[in-house]
Amino acid sequence: MIVRYLEERIGTDYDVDTPTWNSRRLLLKEDNVGFSLHDTRIKAGTETMIWYKHHVEAVYCIEGVGEIELIETREKFPIRAGMMYVLNGxxxxxxxxxxxMRMVCVFNPACSGREVHDEDGAYKADTTS
Incomplete structure (x- = not known):
């Protein structure tokens, strides 16, 4: 069994901060559960281009307001507490x-820990076994 508390992750190597978001990684590849779990804050007034071409991400908003816009179709979806979306495509x-905004994010395959978005807006593919 794994038990962790968010406050134990804040300010450590499991706390990744960028200009537009901050992600506290609660479960990672090293935990061998098949997915990773992140407590992520999206910063007010920011815009981030994202393309998880190597991962499927499920997101559940528990706090705040924002939007997601699909680049290919230009569809926009409002985000608010209680909204969930999955980037299964x-x-x-x-x-x-x-x-x-505060989001609970699940990634498959599991992230290894210090990922940030590359020039394509993606996390690099994990090539380690």
Missing amino acids: HEKHWLRGTTD
């Missing part, structure tokens, strides 16, 4: 925070 998208 590896959709390239814009993620915008109107206010600070």
Whole structure:
């Protein structure tokens, strides 16, 4: 059994901060559960282009307001507490925070820990076994 507390991750190597988001990684590849679990804050007034071409991501908003815009179709979906979306088609998208948003994110395959978006908006494919 794995038991962790968010406050134990804050300010450690499991706490990844960028100009547009901050992700506290609660479960990672090293935990051998088949997915990773992140507590992520999207910063107010920011816009991030994302394309998880190597991962499927499920996102559940528990706080704040924003929107996701699919780049290919230009469809926009409002984000608010209680909204969930899954990028099961590896959709390239814009993620915008109107206010600070807090999201619970699940990635498959599991992330290894320090990932940040590359020039394509993706996390690199994990080539380790």
